[in-house]
Amino acid sequence: MVFKKRQDHGFNGFRLPTIPRAPRSVRRGLRKKTVEDTQICAFELLASIAGKLLRESESSASSNASEGIDLLACGKDAVKQEREFEDKPFKAEWLYQRNCGDSSFAFEMASQNISHKSTLKEFSHAESDDVLERTSFIKSFDCSQKAGGDVKSVICKSKTDSENYSSKVEGGSPQFGESSDANVNIEAERRLEVVGLKNEDANKPNICSSKVPTELFLESPAAINSDSNVKLPLRQNSVPNACFPRYRNDTKLGSRDDDENLSRCFKRSTKLKAFRPPTRIADRRIRKLLTSKYWKVAPKLKDCELPRSAFVDGGLKPLYCKRKTCHDRQKCQRDILFKRRKLFDQISVVTSDGGFSSESVSNSPEKGMTEDKNDSAAILHGANGVSSSVLGHQASFHSKDSHVKFSIKSFRVPELFIEVPETATVGSLKRTIMEAVTSILGSGLDVGILLQGKKVRDDNRTLMQTGISCKDNLDSLGFMLEPNTVQTPPPTCSSDLPPLLSCDSSQLLTRSPENLVLDSGISDTLPDLPLTNSSNHVDSNHDTVSSPTDMNDKTTPDTKAIVAVPAMSMEALAVVPLNQKTRRSELVQRRTRRPFSVSEVEALVHAVEELGTGRWRDVKLRAFENADHRTYVDLKDKWKTLVHTAKIAPQQRRGEPVPQELLDRVLAAHSYWSQHQAKPQGKHQAGTPKIMEAPAEVPIE
DNA sequence: TTTAGGG
């Protein structure tokens, strides 16, 4: 008989649930922390730190604030630490937070001024015997040009002093439409350096600047419009099979394999976190906002515009270009976005720093200029540095055919936040970083052009008309990458909500004064710019926050301090949501597929037989208590498919065959519970005829 | 947070 068990219990059929459900308040606790939670935590944490720093700087009347302390830490200890290092020449920024619960901590180290390299460092606490969670901020990838151009590293926020920061931000829409009429040849060289993953001596942060164990040097000249002669000088860690597609839709981001690997890599880290944000409400509200449909608007197709795409995707997606190609541009776009979103939860990648600042722009005679039929040719060298000064200029502007030559020394990559378990391999770290960079650059970005500090908005004008063809103006010409303003965000930010909550919190940070302190980017170098209007600032730190952190209660007030910050223009705000969403989603990935084994199915069936189909949480608890990768939703879904499977012909079934016996039970239980809505809680109406009838419908094995 | 369903 099928229902032996039940008979054992004195039932002829399904046993009514005899286990009363505990109150919800008692029933929680098995759910995993979501990444989102941690991100939000991080955010709040950041906010709190900012507040602290602000207060400190205010009290000391020092100019620390201007140095842009990019610190994310929990508790004042961290702040203190940070300050200790602060007077160092190169100013490594350590951010580490200690999570009270587990001994995980994160710290950040920004790149230094000294070398044109971004270093990614990690500090490990000697005493933390437990699980260590490595969290690093990559302030930027330094993409310096090989020729040794004197591009100063922008990454150093300590460098507040002058320079030609022509990369000014101007208020208003960051949108810099398509410069389709100007063919841009991009030659980007990027160097990614990951330095020292571990430093045992926490007391000597300084030493970490010089070592360069790992270096990834990539040169990616991607000729966009010509017959791209893709040359690929690789130094050291070359990327296998790297290629630089000319069109965005030539590549597909990620693949199943990658996803799964990543998943494996990061799963643990996600699990280990035990952060407890103090403000639940705020937390929830923020999450709500983040998940609101509003943020989900898809970017315009326009994003696929050639110039940007080629630069972005071609240059930084070498790892993926061997993947399947997308023939449908639009679809491709969607796919990419989707991928990114999925990946995000696993790898917290954060970009901070308002857009990318423009870097040195120079005309580079030594470089081979590419031909084009268009008005101009531009060459981008991957490099770093905040200053966007034109090093050399000799624009030719004689006849109509005059070409203006640009050499953009660098585009700065926004700050990244990467977190991987200590057990992750170096290779996976590399991949992670690559993913991060890829996704960041791949998401909606526009190029902005600054002329004498002003953004050139009219895309339809010729260079000559704009004045760019004029030799004199090249001095003050700057480029920048900025979030594209594809969408027009709805009036989400209602005044009744605190700014922090009404829109993306992290974004706000960017704009707040405190935020300036945090921002390592150009923001602090452009004091006279209206904060509320600079679109690239908007993009800046908004993602900075994703690190999971623990906060003490004191942080709450601090957070508020930030909240009360100057309002930003709606225009600026408008830009935020989309990009925020886009970015944030960039690195989210789908969970790995884990087909149910027969034994699992058996357990599920058994549990459902007893509990019914409406108590998945209990089913989970009972039969999958220790299978943390099976959520009650999973079980519910599996049951759904089991029922379906049981109904279809065996020939149509796929995957590991489930014993017919189990399927029969599935069907029986399904039909039973569908009649008996799992109503009876405590007192089962055992006498109810229906209950007795049910078994009759059950096929006998 | 869970459930319930659609995708």
Add this chain to the structure above:
DNA sequence: CCCTAAA
């Protein structure tokens, strides 16, 4: 599996 509206 994912995503979400509802509860």
